[in-house]
Each structure stands twice: as structure tokens, then as C-alpha cells.
Amino acid sequence: MSRLDHATAWEALKSHYTEVRDLHMRDLFAADPERFRRFSLSVGDLMLDYSKNRITEETRNLLVTLAEERGVPEMRAAMFSGAPINSTEHRAVLHVALRNRAGRVIEVDGEDVTPLVNAELAKVRAFAEKVRDGSWTGATGKPVRDVVNIGIGGSDLGPAMVTQALKPYGKSGLKVHFVSNVDASHLVETLKGLDPETTLFLVASKTFTTQETLTNATTARQWLTAALGEAAVANHFAAMSTNAEAVGAFGIDTANMFRFWDWVGGRYSLWSAIGLPIAIAIGPDNFDALLAGAEDMDRHFHEAPLAENMPVILALLGVWYTNFFGSGAHAVLPYDQYLARLPAYLQQADMESNGKTTCRDGKPALWATGPVLFGEPGTNGQHSFYQLLHQGSHLIPCDFIAPAQSHNPRGDHHAILLANVLAQGEALMRGKTAAEAEAELEAASLPASQVEALVPHKVFPGNRPSNTLIMPRLTPRTLGMLIALYEHKIFVQGVIWGINSFDQWGVELGKQLAKRILPALKDDASPAAGHDASTAGLIAAVKALRAGK
Numbered sequence: 001m002s003r004l005d006h007a008t009a010w011e012a013l014k015s016h017y018t019e020v021r022d023l024h025m026r027d028l029f030a031a032d033p034e035r036f037r038r039f040s041l042s043v044g045d046l047m048l049d050y051s052k053n054r055i056t057e058e059t060r061n062l063l064v065t066l067a068e069e070r071g072v073p074e075m076r077a078a079m080f081s082g083a084p085i086n087s088t089e090h091r092a093v094l095h096v097a098l099r100n101r102a103g104r105v106i107e108v109d110g111e112d113v114t115p116l117v118n119a120e121l122a123k124v125r126a127f128a129e130k131v132r133d134g135s136w137t138g139a140t141g142k143p144v145r146d147v148v149n150i151g152i153g154g155s156d157l158g159p160a161m162v163t164q165a166l167k168p169y170g171k172s173g174l175k176v177h178f179v180s181n182v183d184a185s186h187l188v189e190t191l192k193g194l195d196p197e198t199t200l201f202l203v204a205s206k207t208f209t210t211q212e213t214l215t216n217a218t219t220a221r222q223w224l225t226a227a228l229g230e231a232a233v234a235n236h237f238a239a240m241s242t243n244a245e246a247v248g249a250f251g252i253d254t255a256n257m258f259r260f261w262d263w264v265g266g267r268y269s270l271w272s273a274i275g276l277p278i279a280i281a282i283g284p285d286n287f288d289a290l291l292a293g294a295e296d297m298d299r300h301f302h303e304a305p306l307a308e309n310m311p312v313i314l315a316l317l318g319v320w321y322t323n324f325f326g327s328g329a330h331a332v333l334p335y336d337q338y339l340a341r342l343p344a345y346l347q348q349a350d351m352e353s354n355g356k357t358t359c360r361d362g363k364p365a366l367w368a369t370g371p372v373l374f375g376e377p378g379t380n381g382q383h384s385f386y387q388l389l390h391q392g393s394h395l396i397p398c399d400f401i402a403p404a405q406s407h408n409p410r411g412d413h414h415a416i417l418l419a420n421v422l423a424q425g426e427a428l429m430r431g432k433t434a435a436e437a438e439a440e441l442e443a444a445s446l447p448a449s450q451v452e453a454l455v456p457h458k459v460f461p462g463n464r465p466s467n468t469l470i471m472p473r474l475t476p477r478t479l480g481m482l483i484a485l486y487e488h489k490i491f492v493q494g495v496i497w498g499i500n501s502f503d504q505w506g507v508e509l510g511k512q513l514a515k516r517i518l519p520a521l522k523d524d525a526s527p528a529a530g531h532d533a534s535t536a537g538l539i540a541a542v543k544a545l546r547a548g549k
């Protein structure tokens, strides 16, 4: 693949940028009453308004040309066909096969994976049903009341986020908990008040080698067997993994194992057996609706022309700000309390996928890649970091996400919430001029000297971009669409930047070093030698504190 900065469209965008950067969106809206229509699109129940971006039709055309030049349609076809596009691990990237409810043949190494997916999904459905209707019982014959998912990263964030997002679809008397951090406090606090007789543990790990998960699962196992004995493990532990051998070695009956495959990336795995806690929490039919929503988005992404393709548009806007405006961050702002964990989920999805500076061909990326992603739900962020969004020195594009109807209609709550989300997008776009600030202050009858002093502080530059995604209601189906939208956005950006979005070598070094430090912390005979002075000093200090010295 040739260099991004050698693309013809890149050069054209560079010179186009010099024409667009000084345009104010206020003026663009004033000049074009059709701007909303021109720059918005819908897929099923999901509508994207991207008119509040610093773009013209020419910008969109050039960005689409860049996507074509960088081979987005070809890579998209390669992904959907099961080609091994995860080049460093020689793997296919087939989360789309997990929601291929249409039953398309998708081959990996000559084998159609669709029947495998369907068979495993049937197992997940049946198990979830049994837990929900009480026919799966613990060792003492009691039905399950608490499910504890033990996993981390992709084996935690997706299921945890979705389970929280779809809480209105939960079942009373059945709670699903998530333990991820190796800090024992996470497990201990979760298990407080839980009864071993009615608790089911799901150990979720693609590799089944992850230190945190195995440590937590071992301690959970001790908690259970201390109360119910060794023989109880079979009724109280199930696993989701690609590694049957390690599951068996851990002592979980592989009859209670739900499998997935190496062509499912961890952070793209909530649609696989990793989604078992979701299916238990909301029921198999709702889990199916989640898959159906993702499939709707897959079909749209696969078939729609690039200029009308929602994930492609979001990706291109991100490229526009990252690579031309020099923006290094992106805010995801869901105005729905149920989506509180969406930013955390997307941090892994986006930053673990595109936080890289080595291209597919092994050469360095000489251009910026994935941004820092952050966010908070609802109006909380407005009373915290939005100050910086409005008046700070960084340009931070925002995605606002808002369901029009609440699951909890109470008085004016939802109208107030919606008024706020719409106001924020408007405020970021319009800003407030010095003349407007001055008029406001004068209307408040402030003395002229104070007006003059305050005006510069009251000015908002505006021209700050945002996308707004709205839907009738947060349902399994709309949530499925929303998640798949971001998955494909991330994919398109990776293709344009020339990186492999599906490996994560950057997480390995810390793991390796932790393995070296652990013995030094635990054992006085293991010296802290071989570490830099800071790390060695910290090891010694931590050791002394642990010993109460």
C-alpha cells in the first residue's frame, strides 16, 4: 500500500483545507437552508445529522475520493468475504459472520463458518433460557439468582456495556455482575451478599491465559468450593473461550464451554459466545434483536455508496479533523444514562484498534492515527469538561447520541435532557460573538468598565464540530446498529491510515514486565536488579510499605 500522504486526494484535501478552515459554520448554515438535508442520513431507525461539521460538498467529495484511493471498498469486500486481513496474526476478521442472520456463506480456509456460528448461538440461547427459567440449577438444586461474568477487555467491556444499556429488558430476580480488575476489591465487593448456592460464574477469555481473569476465576472458585465443595464447580462455572484445552485444565467441564474462533477479535466479540451474559440478562430473543440491528448496519455498510454510507462518513469526518485540523481527541457523549459505559467500551474498540503508528507494510505512519476517545453520559459532562470543548485551545469533535423516548418517562426529565443535547451541538457550532456577549452584558445593566473587562471571557469561538445520532428509543435493535456503526467506522479509518486495526501488540510489553516485577515484589530473595533506577526504587518502596516498614 502506498503512503497516505502520497495519495492524490490527500494533496487535494490539503489545499482544500486552506480554503475551508476559515469558513464559519454559522455562515455555511446561513448560506444554505438545505444544509441539514444535504448532510444527514438514516439507516433504519438511526439518523445521523453531520451538518454541523466544517465541510462543504467539495470536502465530502474529496474525502470519499480518498477512501476510494485508499482501497476502502476492496478491504470492505475482503473483510466480509473472510480474507485474512488481520495480517500480523494471519487471521480473518469476521465479527460480521456472528450476526449473519441471512445465512450467507462465509468461508475461512475453505470452511463455511455460518453453520458453526449458528450451532454455537443455539447453545448460547438454550443455556440462557435454562438459567432464566430456573431449570439450570446449582449444586443444591436452587435456581440461579446472580450471574458473575469474569473477564477483562473485550471479554468484559462489550457485555458489561450492553447489559447496562439494555437494563429495561432485564429479568427481575436475576442479576448479572461483571468483575474485571485484578484488584481483589472488585471481586470481593461483587460477591458481598451473594449466595454461593444461587451464583453462576461465567469465565470469559478468548485466550484463557489472561492473568487477571484466571486470578479472579481462581479466587471465585475458592469462594464457591469453600461453601459447596469441589463437586459444585460443574454446576456453578461455565466458560466462553477459543481455548478448550486451557478451560479443561482450569477445571471447568468443557460441556459447559461456549466457544468462538480466532477470527473474532476480543473487542469485537460481544456478538459471539462472549455475549452469553447479555443473552442471560435480556433473554435470547432480545439478544437476537441486538444481532439483527448489527446486521442492518452491516448490510448498509456493505452496500451503500461511500458518500451515503454512515460508518464511512463518520470515519472520513474523523480523518478530516485528525489529519487536517490536527485534532487529537474525540468525545462520545451519550444522552442516555443506560449508555454510561459506551465511552469506556469505545475506548477499547477505537484506541486498541487504531492507536498504532506502524503501517501494514511495516513502515512508520507519517501521519496522525487514532485519537484519544473520551466521554460521559448525559448532562454530567456539561458540568465538567464541556468548558474545554467550548472555549479550550483544542478542537475536539463530538458525537452526541440521543434516544427521543425514555424508558423512564417522568415529568419533564426527558424533554430537559433532549433540550440540553440539542443546545450543546448548537452552542458548539454557533458560539457567541463579542457583539452578542456585549449586548447581553449591557442588557444586564452592568457598568461599561465591567462589560469591557468581561466580554473576552464571554466569547465562544463556535465553529466546533459535532455529529448527532438520534433514534426513537434505545432498544436491542438500535443498540446493535449503533455498536456496529462504530465498529465499521474504526475499520474504515484503519484502512485509510494504512494500519491493521485488528492486532494489539502494544498491550504486551507491560504484561511482560509485570511478570518480571511480580517475583521481586513477593519474594525478598528476588532482587529488583535489571530495572531502571525509578522502577527499582519504586519496587523497594512498595515492598517496604507492604511489609509495614
Ligand SMILES: O=P(O)(O)OC[C@H]1O[C@H](O)[C@H](O)[C@@H](O)[C@@H]1O
Pocket (backbone or CB within 6 Å): 152, 153, 154, 155, 204, 205, 206, 207, 208, 209, 210, 213, 266, 267, 352, 504, 507
Ligand atoms: O479474552 P482474553 O483472551 O482474556 O483477553 C482479554 C483482553 O486482553 C488483552 O490484553 C487484549 O488487550 C484485549 O484485546 C483482550 O480483549
